[in-house]
Amino acid sequence: MSFGSLIVGTRNLIDLTRSTHRSHAQFYFCSSLASVLAGQASNIAERPSQDPSSSSPIGYAQSKWVTERICNLAVEQGGMKDRVKVLRIGQLCGDTETGHWNEKEGWPLMFHTAQSTGALPILVEVRCLHRVVRWINR
Numbered sequence: 001m002s003f004g005s006l007i008v009g010t011r012n013l014i015d016l017t018r019s020t021h022r023s024h025a026q027f028y029f030c031s032s033l034a035s036v037l038a039g040q041a042s043n044i045a046e047r048p049s050q051d052p053s054s055s056s057p058i059g060y061a062q063s064k065w066v067t068e069r070i071c072n073l074a075v076e077q078g079g080m081k082d083r084v085k086v087l088r089i090g091q092l093c094g095d096t097e098t099g100h101w102n103e104k105e106g107w108p109l110m111f112h113t114a115q116s117t118g119a120l121p122i123l124v125e126v127r128c129l130h131r132v133v134r135w136i137n138r
Helices: 004-017 060-075 106-117 131-138
Strands: 029-031 083-086
Touching: 004 029, 004 060, 029 060, 060 083
Parallel strands: 029 083
Antiparallel strands: none
């Protein structure tokens, strides 16, 4: 299993978060839509998938599904409510050598639109988008 050590590493980080004496310690897992893209739904629900066949049939997507499931079990059974979160964020950066970024991904589409319109959308769930844009723009 090529992603096995990464999945185990995530579990170790969740355990570290659990072991902290400060209840405000949190763990955020950066997942992917690939973890649920094989499902038949026309809309992808913003909730955990219970069905492993909902992930795309490649190792990357399956490892994302497994790790999302581990995170969700930590919330459901491990007392980590509000301390473990799964974020299906899409591609966040371009190639490390060429800088090329798939322009059909969500973030590049939003930034291209912002260049054209001179405005960014107001996203309630992303309160610090202006900081993200400034960081990316460096």
